[in-house]
Amino acid sequence: MKKIAVVLSGCGYLDGSEITEAVSLLIALNQAGAEVSCFAPDIEIPAMDHLAGQASGDKRRLLVEAARIARGQVQALDKLQTKDFDAIAFPGGYGAAKNLCNWAEKGAKCDVNPEVKRVITEFHAASKPIGAICIAPVLLARVLGDKKITITIGDDKETAAEIQKTGAVHEECPVDDYITDREGKIVTTPAYMYDDAKPNEVFKGIFGLAHELVEWA
Template identity: 80%
Template sequence: MKKIAVVLSGSGYLDGSEITEAVSLLIALNQAGAEVSCFAPEVELSVVNHIDGKATGEKRSVLVEAARIARGHVQSLSKLHAKDFDAVAFPGGFGAAKNLCNWAEKGAKCDVNPEAERVIMDFFNASKPIGAICIAPALIARVLGKQKVTVTIGEDAGTIAEILKTGAQHEECPVDDYITDRETKVVSTPAYMYGDAKPNQVFAGIFGLAHELVEWA
């Protein structure tokens, strides 16, 4: 049984992990026969009201919020090491662009959470697969851009332009599909980068990504 790590960034698409994407990933990885463990950074997030989309001014723990999705079974990102797993995957949601890095603020010039960067580099250097969903491929591009990694976030022109500034390559992709970079072993799918996507379409792309990750692992 392959062991796959999933890196969460909170709970809720406006300030954490996109829940449909995260749950789809967990289900698809289990369907593919993998044993899944969840991790999240020990940092604070700025809470957003998911009804009106406005910041509340409240701060919460990313790790504690991620535990909502992982049913309490989540560990600090500092405990994730490539030697213990066969692959790693990052769901999307604004948390990937706010809590794992500040892409939402700075785009291609963003700063990356040190533990998130360490994990990505650990898996890359160990030649172990990395999965990225929705906006999370931008995080991968920021870290692995100099390696000429190819990712997808769908077809959003503004985000694609920023990704290209990192040195990474971009390939357009429909919501229910995924793309693979066999040189860097990165798999990505756009998911809710298509804002009007249906959950079944999002799941289809993530299902493909998950099975590709497990096959490579």
């Protein structure tokens, strides 16, 4: 059975992992026959009020928030050992651009969380597949852009232009499909980069991504 690591960025699309994307990924990976383990950085993050759509004023532990999605079965990211897994995947949500890095603030010049950078670098160096959903592909662009990897975040021209500044290649993709970089062993899908996407469309793209990951692993 292939072992896949999933890196969460919190819980909730405004300040963490997008829940539909994360759950779709977990289901699709299991459907593809993989054993999944969840990880998240153990850092403090500013929280959002998802009803009001604005900052709540309090702070929370990202690892504790991620445990909501993982049903408590989540480990700190510094515990992730590349040798123990066949592939790694990152769901989207603003947490990927605010907590795992600060792309939301600095774009192509963003800083990436050291543990996130470590695992991306290690998996790529080991030629192990990497998947990223929604805005999460910007993590791969920032860390691996000099490798000329090909990724997608859909058809958002502003974000695509910023991605190209990293050296990565952006390819447009509809919500229910995915893009593969076979040489780099990277697979990405836009998901809720399309704001008006339906859950079944998001799942279809993630389903394809998950099965591609497991096939490569």
